[in-house]
Amino acid sequence: MADNEFTITFWGVRGSLPIPGSQTIIYGGNTSCVQIQIAQRLFIMDAGTGIHRLGQELLKQGQSISADIFITHTHWDHIQGFPFFAPAFIKGNQFRLYGQSKVNLNFAELMSGQMMYEHFPVSLEQMGSDIEMHELQSGMEIDLGDDIKVTCLQSNHPGGCLCYRLDHAGRSCCYMSDTEHYPELDQSIIDFVAGADLVIYDANFTDDEYYGRLTGYPPRIGWGHSTWQEGIKLVKAGGAKKLILFHHSNFHTDDDMARIEQEAREQYSDLLAAREGMVISI
DSSP states (O other): OOTTOEEEEEEEOBSSSOOOSGGGTTTOOOBSEEEEEETTEEEEEOOSTHHHHHHHHHHTTOSOOEEEEEOSOOSGGGTTTGGGOGGGGSTTOEEEEEEOOBTTBOHHHHHHHTTSTTTOSSOGGGOSSEEEEEEOOTTOEEEOSTTEEEEEEEOSOTTOOEEEEEEETTEEEEEEOSOOOOSSOOHHHHHHHTTOSEEEEEOOBOHHHHTTOSTTOOOOTTSSOOBHHHHHHHHHHHTOOEEEEESBOTTOOHHHHHHHHHHHHHHOSSEEEOOTTOEEEO
């Protein structure tokens, strides 16, 4: 593994719930999970159903696994794969999980909650690996060693959610799942993405869907998600580079996504819609 490697691999790109089937083969149907590999260091953004396949691939390495896992928030589509993340059951593996408290529960309690016996036969405490829980707050900057820094920023999403920016050796990646834009671009968000090499952005809706311009469909204002049009505005305002559309809606088929991707690229050429299995190096 190269010392200067900085790669991003997409294992789950959907929002809300998994959508398997013949109409989501190309872009994928698993919920949010993105692998970021920086030299020897492994980072995992969210633990939706996509983390299951990532876990199977990691097991093929035949060695102990250590990773930092950053959870944006604990809505099901961002944590529902963690109970099926096989490396977390193996003694000797080490995982550091990061996330936010919500209401009257701390982050560790939130992650344990979906694995209570009423919901799952194995508790988080019974997983065999060494799991550390770390509480985060918006605005925190974390030095993870090896010249790697993570910055957190609160997004506009019901119940709260964190965006993450990873910086290393002059390169950077922003992971911004589950964020709703404001009527005007927010300066704190612009500053967050400023100069980033890659911005992974919540483009769950199109502008027409968001504003309810399509006959028979309600507006989605206040639902906590954004559009590809707003993603383009943001990267341009922040002087960022490549934009990746992410958190695809559960009602967007492969045909829909291909049409959205083509239309978006006509407005901003350095853009792709995330696909499961897609790998990008920066």
